[in-house]
Amino acid sequence: MQFDLIDKKLISLLQKDSKKTNKELSNALNLSVTAVYERIKKLEKTGVIDKYVALIKKDKVNKAFVAFCHIKLTQHTHDYVVKFEREVTNLEEVTECYHISGDYDYLLKVLVKDMEAFREFMVSKLTSINHIGSTHSMFMINEVKHTTAISL
Amino acid sequence: MQFDLIDKKLISLLQKDSKKTNKELSNALNLSVTAVYERIKKLEKTGVIDKYVALIKKDKVNKAFVAFCHIKLTQHTHDYVVKFEREVTNLEEVTECYHISGDYDYLLKVLVKDMEAFREFMVSKLTSINHIGSTHSMFMINEVKHTTAISL
DNA sequence: CTGCATAATTGAAAAATTTTCTGTTAAAAA
DNA sequence: TTTTTAACAGAAAATTTTTCAATTATGCAG
Known part of the structure; x- marks a missing residue:
């Protein structure tokens, strides 16, 4: 799979904080909530996003x-x-x-x-x-x- | 802060998958949704949970x-x-x-x-x-x- | 042991978010 | 240009998070 600038920003944001809501992400990316949702689903399906975890100190x-x-x-x-x-x-x-x-x-x-x-x-x-x-x-x-x- | 067995299980689960819903967690831990919610909030407030992130392949x-x-x-x-x-x-x-x-x-x-x-x-x-x-x-x-x- | 104070838990209601759905727009292919 | 496909948007539905009030457990001082 190939990424455009929005994907890269999205991945970057999710790597920093996966608890951000789609609305927050949609603001940061100038997209609709649904568009963000679908992009994330695609990243998950294609295995780019492996999983979501809590990091412990x-x-x-x-x-x-x-x-x-x-x-x-x-x-x-x-x-x-x-x-x-x-x-x-x-x-x-x-x-x-x-x-x-x-x-x-x-x-x-x-x-x-x-x-x-x-x-x-x-x-x-x-x-x-x-x-x-x-x-x-x-x-x-x-x-x-x-x-x-x-x-x- | 000090952990009981439930906290340890909870931390373990969240380290594996932070996208699990409180309901799923409450089932796994035999607790109410709110109890799980409060325990997680406490782990976040005390800094045990540092942050939530997406892991990329x-x-x-x-x-x-x-x-x-x-x-x-x-x-x-x-x-x-x-x-x-x-x-x-x-x-x-x-x-x-x-x-x-x-x-x-x-x-x-x-x-x-x-x-x-x-x-x-x-x-x-x-x-x-x-x-x-x-x-x-x-x-x-x-x-x-x-x-x-x-x-x- | 008893009573008090604090902490943890519960279920239900409210608020917010995710997910689905339908239709539209944009982009790519024929 | 037309057709097909992919991406997008807004609204509705479903689910989840968060708040709230009340109850139960826990630890501690008397």
Whole structure:
């Protein structure tokens, strides 16, 4: 699907605040409420808009400690990779896991309460997954920028 | 603020799908619509819920190429740090920027169209920021897991 | 344990929003 | 130019959010 300027503005607005009413959007876009409604439906149907979510402040729910873990596997057989990926996905502390190029195979984002919780996570959860060769963790000192919005 | 089981379920549901109606939520939680409404309002007022957003599929908007950039500064004077952080924040390709511990100072998540666009980003945007000592980039091969939901 | 104050819950009414519908206009294709 | 299709607008219908008044639960001081 291809976007005109109105679509781009609309997507931008919805990425900032999905609770805006169609009337508010229609004002911002100089369109009728129905036109906005139909455009949004189209964005949903074509899968441009994946879903609508509430974003939670992590410090309000005791998950202010963020770690980035680089992980290397011992082997890269299909079975090992699939198993590793499944087990990592099932860890609730892991919010993101990317297979990446470079020295390490994976990059994980891990959210926990504090360093102690992270230690516990490493010892009893992460390193208990088999076939992990080595890990290297970095800790977030400050979140300079973090947006879910993609600019287009 | 402190959460009971209902709050936790509610937060979990809203993190998955913020478009659920209060009636649907009230069914799932065995509560009245108003009770759900009041609980949500409280979560918003206390800042637990930061905001509501639409999540876009990056491959649908030509931003399927994801890079993680490690960056080291030449110096760490207050001025340099502040300036770097401001300029990086202003780059639309950078969706995330974390000040981190370890060998490098920052970790960036960069969204662009393809490798060529990334090259252009590096040459004309990122490295044109002063006081960058060195960079090390990794490229996403596959997104194994990526959720905005924090489990609690 | 009792009474008071506060907080949470409920159902119903009111207000606002979403969704549908019909017809019109604009744009693209024949 | 004519035909077809897509996008748009306004109004009605359906649904949802929000407010309101009253009730029930909860915590605390006496």
